[in-house]
Amino acid sequence: MTRLKLGRIPDERPVKLTIEVPAPLHRKLIAYGEALAREMGETDPIPPAKVASPMIAGYIDSDKEFAKLWRSRETP
Template sequence: MTKLKLSAIPDDRPVKITVELPAAVHRDLVAYAEILARSNGEKAPPDPAKLVAPMLQRFMATDKGFRKEKGQLHQAAS
């Protein structure tokens, strides 16, 4: 069997989930989208739903406790 430099390609297809947000959180997402558009010189704000994934990604990337535990979880699985 040939040994290649690449192993299996990870499944990077988006996964659609449905969540219910408190009305106040939705209002804040709408306001955030408006402020973001204004600060970037855009005429229309982005769909607030499009902000959720980058916000969660940023949150998890900057959560030191999560990163530490995630690293230990991956080590245990290996």
Template sequence: MTKLKLGPLVDDKPVKLSVELPAAVHRDLVAYADALAAETGGDAVAPEKLVAPMLARFMTTDRGFAKARRKASG
């Protein structure tokens, strides 16, 4: 099995945000939660718990976004 990009989830104080996702994305989140549980040896988390870490990971690795942030702050 390949290593997933998302590691164990950090428990952090949440901010409530409501979004609508296509059913296919929800199914993929459920499948990802199962794969993550299998890889880490833990229990599967609820799909909504994956959204924030996935977005954070995406923004962290987006070079264009990082460049824009540096330009805006400096």
């Protein structure tokens, strides 16, 4: 079985954010949510909004230049 990059999605209190994505990306998010649910042994697919959030977080967390900027703005 393929190991997807996302693991179990934490159940945290969400902040509503509305975005528009191209239709091809939406289809991929749906397919990813279906694959992730199967991998986690769940019967219902994970909705695109729940899949997109950790993907965006992972992307931001992996950006080293952004991390430098983020740390520099957090002065004690």
